[in-house]
Amino acid sequence: MLGVSLTPQAFLQRVGKELERIDPAQIQALADAVYECYQHRRFVFVIGNGGSGSNASHLCEDLGKGTLRREDFENDSKKRLRILSLTDNTPYILAWGNDEGFDRVFVEQLKNLASPGDLLIAISGSGNSPNILRAVDWAHRHGVRTFGCTGYTGGKLKSLAQQSLHVPLDDMGIVESIHLTAFHWVVDNLYGRIGLGKQ
Numbered sequence: 001m002l003g004v005s006l007t008p009q010a011f012l013q014r015v016g017k018e019l020e021r022i023d024p025a026q027i028q029a030l031a032d033a034v035y036e037c038y039q040h041r042r043f044v045f046v047i048g049n050g051g052s053g054s055n056a057s058h059l060c061e062d063l064g065k066g067t068l069r070r071e072d073f074e075n076d077s078k079k080r081l082r083i084l085s086l087t088d089n090t091p092y093i094l095a096w097g098n099d100e101g102f103d104r105v106f107v108e109q110l111k112n113l114a115s116p117g118d119l120l121i122a123i124s125g126s127g128n129s130p131n132i133l134r135a136v137d138w139a140h141r142h143g144v145r146t147f148g149c150t151g152y153t154g155g156k157l158k159s160l161a162q163q164s165l166h167v168p169l170d171d172m173g174i175v176e177s178i179h180l181t182a183f184h185w186v187v188d189n190l191y192g193r194i195g196l197g198k199q
Contacts, residue, residue: 002171018169019178030121033061033147033163035193036123037082037119044083045114047106047135048123051176052149053087059179060085062092062187067194070128081194088150096151106135116143124148125175127155136160149182151175 003011044063048056063083063129086109087093093105100108112118115182117121120139124132127150136146136157148154148161151169165182167175192198 001171001173002035009121012180014086015174015177018167018174019181020180021169022166023176024168026163027182027185028189030039030147030149030182031189033083033119034083034186035190037117038079038194041079041082043114043118044081044121045110045118046083046085046087046121046123047132048087048149049129049131051172052123052125052179055180055183055185056087057085057176058122059121059183060088060188063190066187069195072195081190083141086110092169102132103130106131107138110135110138110142114139114142114144117145118188119145119147121147121149122157122161123179124155124157125151125172127152127157129157132157133160149179151179 002014006014017124034044046056046060060083063081067081068078086106092109096105096108114120120135122136129150133156136148137160139146145160148157148164150158150164151167151172154164154166158166165179167178169175178197
């Protein structure tokens, strides 16, 4: 928690420096992976815990709604992005977590919903959350592509996921903020490609 010892100005300067360390190609790769699902009518699933779970819900909402022009809201012929955050069905998550163990809360939803060719975006600051790793492992064995978003050293997720967006910093709050900043660029890029038809 770098903010414990930094002033607001110093904290913001540090965040700016950390943003510049991110590989832009990784952010582009995330946008491209989602767009490929859009092109081929495949589903995108997003998972995470805590702040990363909040980012999963936020990314889902932004991509589901924010890739459309307002004039297309009533246009039923306009192809839409199929995206679902698996963090939002609280009773379902609690049922699996309480009855069978928290490590099953995401993978069991994938078993109901996912098909080969779909995409799983797995967000974990540590890269070591057991329920994230279990979902990614299942995805690989069933033809679902995986994209990990990590911080710190990347944990097991960084090497397990087929593609990744990595923030090499030992501060969870800043890692989550940088993930969300990257996600907002992805939304803007895909609004251009999906909403405005730019290539």
